[in-house]
Every structure is written in C-alpha cells, then in structure tokens.
Amino acid sequence: MATAEKLYFPSHQRKLLDPYLPDPHGPFPEDRPWITLTYASSLDSKVSAGPGKQTVLSGPASKAMTHYLRTKHDGILVGSGTAITDNPGLNSRLSDAIDAPNALALQPRPIILDRRARWIPQDSKVVDLSRGGRGKPVMVFTGLPAEDPSNLCEHADHGGDGFDYCPYVDFLKMLVALKSNGINSIMIEGGATIINSILSDYAHLIDSVVVTYAPVYLGDQGVGVCPTRPLPKFEKATWLPMEDDVVMCAVPKR
Numbered sequence: 001m002a003t004a005e006k007l008y009f010p011s012h013q014r015k016l017l018d019p020y021l022p023d024p025h026g027p028f029p030e031d032r033p034w035i036t037l038t039y040a041s042s043l044d045s046k047v048s049a050g051p052g053k054q055t056v057l058s059g060p061a062s063k064a065m066t067h068y069l070r071t072k073h074d075g076i077l078v079g080s081g082t083a084i085t086d087n088p089g090l091n092s093r094l095s096d097a098i099d100a101p102n103a104l105a106l107q108p109r110p111i112i113l114d115r116r117a118r119w120i121p122q123d124s125k126v127v128d129l130s131r132g133g134r135g136k137p138v139m140v141f142t143g144l145p146a147e148d149p150s151n152l153c154e155h156a157d158h159g160g161d162g163f164d165y166c167p168y169v170d171f172l173k174m175l176v177a178l179k180s181n182g183i184n185s186i187m188i189e190g191g192a193t194i195i196n197s198i199l200s201d202y203a204h205l206i207d208s209v210v211v212t213y214a215p216v217y218l219g220d221q222g223v224g225v226c227p228t229r230p231l232p233k234f235e236k237a238t239w240l241p242m243e244d245d246v247v248m249c250a251v252p253k254r
C-alpha cells in the first residue's frame with residue numbers, strides 16, 4: 001500500500017481555529033452532534049466548476065487545515081453527489097493522525113447521505129481506507145425503511161467490511177441516531193446540495209462555520225452556495241490568511 005502524504009498544520013493557526021471547534025471534553029449539544037459546516041468556495045461562491053465536476057479549490061495550507069478539522073470531529077458527512085463525483089477518502093492525513101499510537105482513534109467516522117442508494121462501495125477510496133486500517137467504516141444513510149425509527153443504526157445492516165447501511169428517515173432523526181452511536185461532533189463538508197439544504201433548512205443547528213475562500217472565479221457554469229430565506233447570519237468572525245486562500249471561521253448569530 002502506498003504511503004500516505006503527511007500534512008502539517010502549524011500550532012499558531014490551530015490556536016486561532018480551536019475556539020470555533022468542538023471541545024473534545026465537551027459539553028456537546030444533548031440531543032444531536034455539534035455541527036461544523038465547512039467547505040471551500042471560489043470568489044463567486046461556487047464549490048465546483050459544474051455539476052459532477054471535481055474541482056480543487058483549497059491550496060496546500062488550507063488543505064492541511066481541513067485535515068486538522070477532520071481530527072477534531074467524530075464524524076465527517078458528505079452527500080451522495082460528492083461521494084460519487086469525488087470518491088473522497090474522508091480520513092485525515094494530518095501528521096498527528098498518521099503518527100499517533102492511537103492513530104485510528106483520531107480518524108473521523110465517514111457518513112454518506114444517500115437516500116436513493118446511488119453510491120456504490122466497490123472501488124471506493126473511503127471503503128479501501130477503512131479496510132486498510134487508515135479510516136473508520138463508513139455509515140451510509142439510505143432510504144431503506146426503518147422498522148423502528150427509535151432504533152436507527154443500532155440495527156444498521158452491516159453492508160460489508162468497511163461500510164454500514166443505516167436507514168434514513170429525516171435529517172433530525174439521523175442526527176439523533178449519530179448521537180446515540182457516540183458521535184458527538186460532525187463536520188459537514190459538502191457538496192452544494194447538502195450545504196444549501198443545511199443553510200436553508202437547518203441553520204439553527206449549525207454550531208460553527210469554517211469556509212475557505214480561494215482567489216479564483218468558477219463562472220456561471222459553476223455549482224454554487226446560495227441558500228433560501230430566511231438567510232442565516234454569522235458573527236464573531238476570524239479571517240485567517242493561508243497562503244493564497246483566506247479561511248473564515250464564525251458562529252451563527254442567534
């Protein structure tokens with residue numbers, strides 16, 4: 001197996017970011033995981049150059065920052081569109097997560113929202129990483145009927161080595177299921193549909209946002225972040241320059 005590229009994120013930047021991240025010692029919200037919404041955006045608020053197009057926006061420094069975030073959350077959630085288009089690893093290649101004796105403990109639990117069951121585990125990087133011991137097994141929330149919604153995920157089908165199927169009823173029940181599976185914090189990493197859905201319908205559940213702005217435009221074919229009303233507002237923002245990018249951290253204005 002190829003050696004993973006190790007990423008480094010400096011301690012002075014960790015200190016600036018940490019106030020926006022869940023404290024590993026808690027307290028956490030009682031009935032759901034802490035939610036950090038995070039993504040990379042162009043100057044015209046696009047997250048990819050077009051539907052189904054994987055688009056690299058983050059530079060090396062903000063990429064390392066994202067991998068630091070991955071060590072600071074129990075779970076990392078993406079939509080099926082991202083899982084299919086990008087085939088992401090959804091693990092952390094931060095030096096801490098690779099070198100630590102308890103390396104797997106620092107890895108987040110990958111979570112894929114896939115109501116129509118479009119994502120295929122075969123040849124998926126996230127499953128391969130789990131099988132190779134470099135990531136945790138994926139929880140895939142699908143529209144499979146749940147016999148008893150209160151028992152979501154406790155009776156998850158073990159779909160195979162490296163992934164588990166969990167029945168999806170609605171977003172809030174999924175959060176409860178994650179919490180009852182010991183997942184106290186998640187970062188939601190995209191893609192466009194998930195980000196717009198969270199900002200439009202579930203903004204009251206967001207605990208912090210960490211958005212990377214890259215100095216590029218993606219144009220009118222790009223897939224963008226543009227939530228519907230009522231529009232969420234954020235405050236207590238810190239803007240961190242990271243090489244060519246700038247990372248904005250903020251909390252929702254309640």
Ligand SMILES: NC(=O)c1ccc[n+]([C@@H]2O[C@H](COP(=O)([O-])OP(=O)(O)OC[C@H]3O[C@@H](n4cnc5c(N)ncnc54)[C@H](OP(=O)(O)O)[C@@H]3O)[C@@H](O)[C@H]2O)c1
Nearest residue numbers: 039040047048079080081082114115116190191192193194
């Ligand atoms: N710049 C970035 O930071 C970043 C990060 C990640 C991805 N991306 C890009 O984003 C693009 C993919 O975005 P996308 O919009 O096509 O796909 P996506 O947001 O990753 O996934 C969309 C799917 O997620 C499920 N979903 C969305 N909202 C939901 C909700 N509230 N409850 C339950 N399920 C929900 C739906 O699955 P069903 O259809 O099965 O219901 C939907 O089809 C790719 O080009 C990728 O490269 C960019």
